Each structure stands twice: as C-alpha cells, then as structure tokens.
Amino acid sequence: MSRIVDFVDENAEDLIKVADAVWDYAELGFQEFKSMGIQADYLESKGFDVTRKAGGIPTAMVAQWGTGEPIIGFLGEYDALSGLSQEAIPVRKPRVQGGPGHGCGHNLLGTASLGAALALRDALLKDGLSATIRYYGCPAEELLAGKVYMAREGLFDDLDVAISWHPGALNSVRLGKGTALNSAKFQFFGKTAHAAGDPHNGRSALDAVELMNVGANYLREHVIKEASIHYVITSGGGQPNVVPDFAEVWYFVRAPRRDQVDHIYERLIDVARGAALMTGTTFAIDFLTGCYEVLINQALADVMWDCLQKVGPPEFDEHDLEFARKLTETFDKSAVDEMKKSPQFEELSELKDQILNDTLVPPRGKGRSGGGSTDIGDVSWIVPTVQMSAACSPIGTPGHSWQNCASSGSSIGHKGMLVAAKTMALCGLELIRNPELLDNAWEEFRKETKESPYKCPFPEGRAFPLDRFFD
Ligand SMILES: [Zn+2]
Structure with a gap:
C-alpha cells in the first residue's frame, strides 16, 4: 500500500x-x-x-x-x-x-x-x-x-x-x-422541385424528418417513464424555394436496460417508416453506436x-x-x-x-x-x-x-x-x-x-462509421 x-x-x-x-x-x-x-x-x-x-x-x-x-x-x-x-x-x-x-x-x-x-x-x-x-x-x-x-x-x-x-x-x-443507449441518424431521400413552380413534383425529405419528429414526440408518452428520446436535425435542406431531396435527423434513445432500448428503437424505426410513407420518400439508418x-x-x-x-x-x-x-x-x-x-x-x-x-x-x-x-x-x-x-x-x-x-x-x-x-x-x-x-x-x-450475455449493439458487418460523427 x-x-x-x-x-x-x-x-x-x-x-x-x-x-x-x-x-x-x-x-x-x-x-x-x-x-x-x-x-x-x-x-x-x-x-x-x-x-x-x-x-x-x-x-x-x-x-x-x-x-x-x-x-x-x-x-x-x-x-x-x-x-x-x-x-x-x-x-x-x-x-x-x-x-x-x-x-x-x-x-x-x-x-x-x-x-x-x-x-x-x-x-x-x-x-x-x-x-x-x-x-x-x-x-x-x-x-x-x-x-x-x-x-x-x-x-x-x-x-x-x-x-x-x-x-x-x-x-x-x-x-x-x-442508461443504455442507441445513437443513429435517420436519412430521408425525396425528390427536389421548385417549391413554388412545381411543388407537386417534389417529395420533401424535410417533411419526412418533421413528421418523424412529431411521431417520436407522441411516442414519448407511450414508452416507460425512465426512457428518453432526444434528437437534433443535422440536415434540413438548402433554401426554402428548393424542395429538399435530403434531410437527416440524429436520435438518441436511452433506457435503463439494453433490451428496453432495443424495443423502443424498433418502434422509432416504425415511426420513420410511417414518415416516409406519408411523404413519398425513402429512408436509411446510419447506426452510429449503441451501448449497455x-x-x-x-x-x-x-x-x-x-x-x-x-x-x-x-x-x-x-x-x-x-x-x-x-x-x-x-x-x-x-x-x-x-x-x-x-x-x-x-x-x-x-x-x-x-x-x-x-x-x-x-x-x-x-x-x-x-x-x-x-x-x-x-x-x-x-x-x-x-x-x-x-x-x-x-x-x-x-x-x-x-x-x-x-x-x-x-x-x-x-x-x-x-x-x-x-x-x-x-x-x-x-x-x-x-x-x-x-x-x-x-x-x-x-x-x-447468465440470462442475457453480452451482444454487441452494433449491427453485424457494419464498418466503423468513424467519419460519420463529424459531418
Ligand atoms: Zn466523462
């Protein structure tokens, strides 16, 4: 000593x-x-x-x-x-x-x-x-x-x-x-158009992000009290008269246990799916990290x-x-x-x-x-x-x-x-x-x-997205 x-x-x-x-x-x-x-x-x-x-x-x-x-x-x-x-x-x-x-x-x-x-x-x-x-x-x-x-x-x-x-x-x-956590960016892909000239030809990725956030904010009410969901919009388009064909929102989901995070995260993906469906866009998930x-x-x-x-x-x-x-x-x-x-x-x-x-x-x-x-x-x-x-x-x-x-x-x-x-x-x-x-x-x-051995929260086969944290 x-x-x-x-x-x-x-x-x-x-x-x-x-x-x-x-x-x-x-x-x-x-x-x-x-x-x-x-x-x-x-x-x-x-x-x-x-x-x-x-x-x-x-x-x-x-x-x-x-x-x-x-x-x-x-x-x-x-x-x-x-x-x-x-x-x-x-x-x-x-x-x-x-x-x-x-x-x-x-x-x-x-x-x-x-x-x-x-x-x-x-x-x-x-x-x-x-x-x-x-x-x-x-x-x-x-x-x-x-x-x-x-x-x-x-x-x-x-x-x-x-x-x-x-x-x-x-x-x-x-x-x-x-708390356990998942960190992922949801990227929406739409179709650009003149926002006043031919908006009917556009599909706004930003609309999808906004609707996803609305959905997530309603989801908050129906998850366990100890969970929390927070987000920031990392990309929302360039200027108002161009319908954005790309928008991105970064989410954290936290809960006391890893399995609870998994469950809420799956429901959040459903919300993203709904937002894409409502707006005629598609989406991808850029999974950054998850922890126990x-x-x-x-x-x-x-x-x-x-x-x-x-x-x-x-x-x-x-x-x-x-x-x-x-x-x-x-x-x-x-x-x-x-x-x-x-x-x-x-x-x-x-x-x-x-x-x-x-x-x-x-x-x-x-x-x-x-x-x-x-x-x-x-x-x-x-x-x-x-x-x-x-x-x-x-x-x-x-x-x-x-x-x-x-x-x-x-x-x-x-x-x-x-x-x-x-x-x-x-x-x-x-x-x-x-x-x-x-x-x-x-x-x-x-x-x-014994009942729940460690399982890496990171999706199998995904390369480390080292550069994705900073853009
Ligand atoms: Zn620290």
Whole structure:
C-alpha cells in the first residue's frame, strides 16, 4: 500500500504533465492522436509493450506489461467536448474561442489509469508477484463509441477484471448503472422541385424528418417513464424555394436496460417508416453506436471502497478552496440548491457545508439508473468491472461545462487524479494478492449475465462509421 502511494507521489510531476498536455490538446473523439501519442510514448519509455491503433481504431491503444494471470485492465479515456475551451481559471475565458475543452475531465481519467498501471507494475516487481497489466487508451467516450468498437474487436475478452474511474465532485465508488443507449441518424431521400413552380413534383425529405419528429414526440408518452428520446436535425435542406431531396435527423434513445432500448428503437424505426410513407420518400439508418447500461459488480465495489478508505480523500489547500469558491459563484445557484435538496444528497449531511469534497462518501444508490450513458457499460457486461470517482471539481459543478474544464486543468483536478491512480493500483494489487476476491467477482458476474450475455449493439458487418460523427 505505502509503496503504491509513494510511487504515485514520486511520479506525480510526470503524471500531471501528461494530464495537462492532454488537457491542452483538447481533442475530440476519434481525433485524439496527440493525446494517445503522449500516453503511448510515456508507457513505451517505461517498458510497456504498446499497440497503437488497437483493433484498427486510429486513436485506440493497448499497453501491456508482465505475463500470466490474472490480466488486470485499467481503462482510460482522453477525448474532449466541443465548445468548452477554457483557461484553468475560475472565470469564463476560453483558450480558443469556440474550441473544444476537457469539460468532462477525461485528461485526468486516462492519466490516472495510466498511473495506476505503472504503480501496480512497481508493486509487483517489489513483491515478486506476476500478472499481466494492461492500460487501455479508449477513444471517443463522449460519442459512446470507443469501448463499444474495441469490444467488438474482442480487445477486452481475455481480461480478468476492468478497473476504472471518473473524475467527479465526490470521492466514492460507482453503484449507479446509468442508461443504455442507441445513437443513429435517420436519412430521408425525396425528390427536389421548385417549391413554388412545381411543388407537386417534389417529395420533401424535410417533411419526412418533421413528421418523424412529431411521431417520436407522441411516442414519448407511450414508452416507460425512465426512457428518453432526444434528437437534433443535422440536415434540413438548402433554401426554402428548393424542395429538399435530403434531410437527416440524429436520435438518441436511452433506457435503463439494453433490451428496453432495443424495443423502443424498433418502434422509432416504425415511426420513420410511417414518415416516409406519408411523404413519398425513402429512408436509411446510419447506426452510429449503441451501448449497455453499467453492470455493477458489488464484490469489486467492496474491494475498491476498501482501497479508497486506505488511500483517503484528496487534501485540498487554501489555494484550491479559493479557486473552488470563485468557480462556485458562476454556478446556477437554483440548480445547485435543487441538487442539495434531492433525497440522495439529503442523506449526505456532511457535504452540506463543503465546497470541495475532502471526505469519503460511502457508495450508495445501487442499481440506480437515469442520467447519462457510458461505454464502460459494454465492458462491464464482458468482464467484471469497477469504477470509482474522485473529487476533481467543486460540489455542484455542472457536467460537460467550462467550469468542469477549468477545474480539470487545475490543482484540484490533479489531486483527485492522484487519489484515483493510487486507489485503482491498490485495487489491482489486492485482487492479485487475494485470488478469492476475483473468484467472488466472477461468480457474481456469471450469475448476473447468465440470462442475457453480452451482444454487441452494433449491427453485424457494419464498418466503423468513424467519419460519420463529424459531418
Ligand atoms: Zn466523462
């Protein structure tokens, strides 16, 4: 334990450099060439065997060290979000006007997992233990795609455990399962015509998109309450006096379980079919990605919580608190008040007066669904998976925000990242030292997945639509 803590502390400067570089590159999903590059170079320089372009995905990588079993996988991410460019200061100031920024802290996410892989290797060498350690550089989490594609290539199949984390406002272990999702673009094809001269000869693809949206909005009323359907129109024609022969709408369908998403998605396709029929158009589906809800492994969560208690929370100083106070002033106060009144928060009375979480929050809300989706979901149905969170931003920081980006580039984010690296490495070491812990995790996993083994949500035979996310 102390060796792992010391190792991360001794290498903190290097890790912070990597995290800051990735923060600075702020590359969007599937474009993380520099971010992957710096992590691959670093791990190579430390003796890891690195496969770049893993599974044929340009910005995916797998770095490996050691031999034999168990095979411990640390999952990292490094993609940014559009429009959230921000200096590491607590007032709004973009580094690049309109540019991308790390508004979800993935610069910290990947780097802590990489740090955990290195710290665990160091501990194994010292203890004379053998195992295989892997760091997975997973692209495009924000597109809910990277790990789904990597899973389809079988990159996680031989793992004994997947360990990861996500930067957050609290120091805890994840027990919530999020939502499963499908992401697809519906493209309608009509016939162009002069909109005033001979509209009877035209068939409007835009009409089809609009009618599909009307249908989808009525569909919302008749799906389970926990499901959500959202869309944006990505193409709606050129100018009003030309009947558009092409229009496109991009849909997300979310629900607590994968099979529920499948069911609602089939009904959405019926709505598209109806819209095409009504407008005399045809349509095609450009399926981008689908992902599972997270399968929580309680046995692993218990081990991780134990490790987090040993490592302890980040120690923030007056400088961090000052930064947090200023940043908090920019939050929507009513939204924060509302959050603090929620039943989940009510139970956490010690947080009421905290700006930065410098305590540990016992894992709660097992199986709670709702909110966003993550492609870690897919990994969690292939191999027992555990995810913690460490405080990298003030309590109440909005998700996917410039404030989150600012904090992810500050010493607050760095401190949370180091806690995560230590805890994840320690978790790996505990699992290697005590094989019965892994046996328990697998027993639980097998029971949970017996009825519904993992099936890639991606249509068979479809090539990765890497270029389709950005047009
Ligand atoms: Zn994220």
